[in-house]
Amino acid sequence: MMQPQRPDPGHVSFRLVMGLLAALAILLLVLPSFVVIVVSFTSSYSLRFPPPGYSMRWYAALGDAWQLQFAAWNSFSVALWTTGLSVLLGVAAALAIARSTSLKAKVLDSLFMSPLVLPALAFGLSVLMLFSLAGVPISPLTLIIGHVIVCVPYVIRTTVAALAQLDTVLLESSASLGASRWYSFRRVTLPLIRPGILAGAFLAFMSSFDNVPVSLFLRDARTDMLPIRMWQDLEGKLDVTIAAASGVIIALTVTALIIMERTSGLSRRIR
Amino acid sequence: MATAFPPVTRYELKLAAPLAGFYLVFFVGPLVLLTIVSFYTDTKMTAFGLTQYARFLLDPFSLAVLASTLWLGLKVTLLCLLLGYPLAFVITRSPNWLQGLLIIVVILPLLTSVVVRTFAWIVILGRQGIVNSTLMALGLADTPLRLLYTESGVVVALAQVQMPLMVLPLITAISRIDPNLQDASSALGAGAWRTFFRVTLPLSLPGIVAGSLLTFAAAITAFITQSLVGGGQMLFMPMYLYQQASTLNNWPFAAAIAIIFLIAVLGCVTIFNQLGRLSRGYAQV
Numbered sequence: 266m267m268q269p270q271r272p273d274p275g276h277v278s279f280r281l282v283m284g285l286l287a288a289l290a291i292l293l294l295v296l297p298s299f300v301v302i303v304v305s306f307t308s309s310y311s312l313r314f315p316p317p318g319y320s321m322r323w324y325a326a327l328g329d330a331w332q333l334q335f336a337a338w339n340s341f342s343v344a345l346w347t348t349g350l351s352v353l354l355g356v357a358a359a360l361a362i363a364r365s366t367s368l369k370a371k372v373l374d375s376l377f378m379s380p381l382v383l384p385a386l387a388f389g390l391s392v393l394m395l396f397s398l399a400g401v402p403i404s405p406l407t408l409i410i411g412h413v414i415v416c417v418p419y420v421i422r423t424t425v426a427a428l429a430q431l432d433t434v435l436l437e438s439s440a441s442l443g444a445s446r447w448y449s450f451r452r453v454t455l456p457l458i459r460p461g462i463l464a465g466a467f468l469a470f471m472s473s474f475d476n477v478p479v480s481l482f483l484r485d486a487r488t489d490m491l492p493i494r495m496w497q498d499l500e501g502k503l504d505v506t507i508a509a510a511s512g513v514i515i516a517l518t519v520t521a522l523i524i525m526e527r528t529s530g531l532s533r534r535i536r
Numbered sequence: 537m538a539t540a541f542p543p544v545t546r547y548e549l550k551l552a553a554p555l556a557g558f559y560l561v562f563f564v565g566p567l568v569l570l571t572i573v574s575f576y577t578d579t580k581m582t583a584f585g586l587t588q589y590a591r592f593l594l595d596p597f598s599l600a601v602l603a604s605t606l607w608l609g610l611k612v613t614l615l616c617l618l619l620g621y622p623l624a625f626v627i628t629r630s631p632n633w634l635q636g637l638l639i640i641v642v643i644l645p646l647l648t649s650v651v652v653r654t655f656a657w658i659v660i661l662g663r664q665g666i667v668n669s670t671l672m673a674l675g676l677a678d679t680p681l682r683l684l685y686t687e688s689g690v691v692v693a694l695a696q697v698q699m700p701l702m703v704l705p706l707i708t709a710i711s712r713i714d715p716n717l718q719d720a721s722s723a724l725g726a727g728a729w730r731t732f733f734r735v736t737l738p739l740s741l742p743g744i745v746a747g748s749l750l751t752f753a754a755a756i757t758a759f760i761t762q763s764l765v766g767g768g769q770m771l772f773m774p775m776y777l778y779q780q781a782s783t784l785n786n787w788p789f790a791a792a793i794a795i796i797f798l799i800a801v802l803g804c805v806t807i808f809n810q811l812g813r814l815s816r817g818y819a820q821v
Contacts, residue, residue, distance in 0.1 A: 275727035286622035290703075291638070293619065293696050294645050297656030300666060304659050313664040354555040361552035364545065373552050376559060382749070382805055384757040386774045387794035390781050391566035394573055394791070414563050417555065433545040468647075475649045477760055481778065495651045496760055503658065511652040518648050522640065532639045 298515050304505075305512035312503055323509035330506050336494035337510075343405065343488070344473040347412040351469045354413070355420030356462055362421075363428035378422070380415045385478035388414065393482040403485050411479040416472050420465035423534050427461025428454075460529035467525050471518075567798075574791035581788065588792035598776075598793075605773040606800060608690065609756035615695040616702040616751045617744065624706035624743075625736075639707070646700035654761045657693035658684060661765070685767035693765045698754045702747035709743020710736070741815030749808040753801060773797045 300314060305323060307316035327333065358377060362370040380388065392411050393403075401407060431454065439449040480490040495511075498504050525531040577585040592598045627638045645653060660666050661683040671677040683689050713736060721731040759774040766772070777797065781790035 273727060275729050279728035279732065283622045283625055286619055287626040290619035290623035290699065291641060293692075294641055294699060297653050297660065297696060298644070298648060300659050301652060301656045311664060312659045312662060314659055314666045314669060354558060358552040358555040360547040361549045363547075365549060367549070369549060370552075373549075373556060376564075377555065380563065382753045382801065384753075384774065384794070384797055384801055386757060386759055386777055387570070387798050388563070388566065390777065390790060390794055391570035392562060393781075394569050394787065395562070395566040398569065410562050414559070436545045471647050475651075477650065478757070478774075481759075482781070492649060492651045492760070495649075495655070496764070499651070499655060499658065499764055503662075507655060508659075511649075511655055514649050514652050519644065522644060522647060526640065532636070532643055 301508060301511045302515060305508040307505060307508070310505060312505065312508065323505045324512070326506050327509050327513070330510070332489070333491070333494060333506070333510055336489045336491040339405075339488050340474050340491040343409055343412060343490070344470050346405075346409045347416050347473040348466050348470040350409065350413050351417040351420045352462060352466050355417045355465065355469075356424050358417075359421045359424035359428060363425045364433075374421075374425075378418050381418050385415055385476075386481070389479040389482040392479070396483075403483055403488075405488050408480065408483045408488055411483045412473045412476055415476065415479055416469035419468035419472060420462065423461045423465035423468070424458060426534060427458040431457050461534055463529040464525065464531050464534040467521070467529075467531065471521075570791050570794055573787055574795045576788040576791075579786050579788060588788050589796070591789065592792055592796055601771050601773060601776050602796065602800060604770075605756050605797075606804070608687070608694070608762075608772060609752045609804075611691050612694045612698060612755040613702075613748050613752045615691060616699050617748065619695070620699055620702040620747065621706060621744070624703050624710055627703075627707055628711045642700050642703050645696065650697060650758070650760050653697050654693060654764045657689070657696070657761075657765050661689050661693075684765065685769060687766070687770060690762060690766045690770065694755050694758055694761050697758060697761055698751045701750040701754055705746040705750070706740065706743045709740040709746070713739045742812060745808055745812040745815055749805060749812075752804060752808070756801065 304312055304314055304316060306319045306321065307313070308318035308320035308322065309316060358373070362374050362377075389411065392407075392414075396403060396407050435453050435457075436449055439453050440446075444452070475492055476490075477492050477496065480488075480493055484490050484493065495507055498507055522531065573581065574588055575584050575586070577583045577587040623638075623642070627635055627642075630638060658665075662668070663680040663682075663684075665683070667683055668677070668680040671681065717735050717739070718731055721735045722728070726734065756772070757774055759778070762770070762772045763775050773793065774797075777790055777793045780786045780793060
């Protein structure tokens with residue numbers, strides 16, 4: 266009557282369908298990066314795939330692409346400032362709301378998280394309106410302010426998650442042994458939640474570096490940002506230099522991801 | 537531990553004050569301002585009225601843009617679910633070393649620049665791209681197909697761009713299911729398909745809802761992918777908003793578009809959250 270050992274056709278078809286769909290998903294996830302890297306080594310002027318020949322010429326061309334370099338440097342420094350501010354404000358806020366069950370903390374939590382679901386383009390437009398109606402000229406500072414709003418949720422999310430895993434007994438014993446709150450924070454809490462903060466800071470940095478909807482409204486000629494420069498280059502003509510720039514970005518992202526995975530177990534914290 | 541938490545384990549709510557103030561000025565403030573601007577009747581912003589909303593809601597073109605944006609989000613979400621669920625399912629059942637590797641494969645696109653990922657799709661779907669050269673080499677097509685600048689192209693590209701947002705919550709939800717339940721189901725004679733549809737799938741509903749919410753919200757606002765893969769012929773809400781604000785400098789109308797878009801998104805978020813609440817109740821039974 267009941268023979269779980271025998272491989273029935275349902276079992277086989279189930280595994281087959283699931284396996285095939287999962288393989289298709291993996292192909293879909295991996296293929297684009299792979300294609301970009303291959304095309305970036307092309308020797309021709311077109312984005313033909315597979316390329317007719319291979320060379321490093323487009324990577325060499327990056328050396329003269331001063332507009333891309335300028336934009337990349339701007340994006341990097343804005344992302345750095347954004348991350349610093351996000352960590353400062355976000356970790357403090359996460360400490361306040363992490364273990365609190367009060368209604369206030371709940372409201373604050375949903376407020377802080379809302380930039381993740383709201384259309385960021387609407388926010389970008391609204392913050393441009395605020396600055397221009399208040400008579401504040403667009404500057405790198407206004408750009409960083411806009412970025413912090415959309416990047417700080419990542420820091421809060423990972424820090425709150427790390428705090429939730431923190432065993433409160435440790436804090437109680439630290440206090441009962443006479444440590445002050447500040448000392449307990451520095452010597453117990455902070456070291457234990459550091460990987461969480463680090464993961465959040467990394468996500469905030471990457472999302473600022475890649476931000477388009479806010480930068481679109483808050484940048485000017487002095488703060489040309491890399492994703493927007495690349496987008497505008499692609500709108501105009503299909504330039505193979507963009508493929509080389511993309512290759513560099515992919516390589517740096519993979520390196521950063523591996524480092525973060527080793528130091529803070531990023532993949533466990535991102536979920 | 538019945539005495540709840542002693543104060544040493546908690547921090548004062550005051551610590552959230554700096555960020556709360558920052559949000560008040562630079563997040564809540566702008567959104568309030570956006571709402572006010574949307575009620576101006578003219579571009580010089582002198583008189584109040586409902587002109588901008590009437591202009592959008594009575595205009596078949598604008599309504600079609602809104603509808604096609606939400607429809608696009610739905611299609612992307614369904615495609616992500618169709619491919620993402622099996623992937624999440626396979627990941628939770630893989631041995632540890634493979635699991636780590638696969639999760640990295642899922643996360644990597646999430647962190648790679650959206651412009652780079654979209655650029656990849658231009659290369660893949662282009663006239664001389666990988667799809668067309670494969671089709672022509674196999675003799676399935678004589679001339680290159682037009683894949684770029686089509687809606688299907690946008691859906692596939694967006695599905696790739698947003699897939700991690702679907703897969704990550706699903707991995708969490710599926711790995712939380714007690715494996716005994718699946719064993720019990722098959723021991724009682726249910727086949728693999730029956731066990732999947734009657735046990736695994738219903739119990740993972742909270743993950744499906746959470747993933748769908750994130751995917752949908754991200755897909756409808758994905759300005760770069762929509763405009764580069766979709767090209768000039770297809771207009772979605774983000775580009776519509778941007779054109780009105782930047783190219784035409786019509787702030788009141790752009791603000792009205794933004795508000796209508798925000799309300800549409802909030803409406804969808806509310807529906808998803810309600811589904812989530814229902815499914816959590818369902819999953820616990």
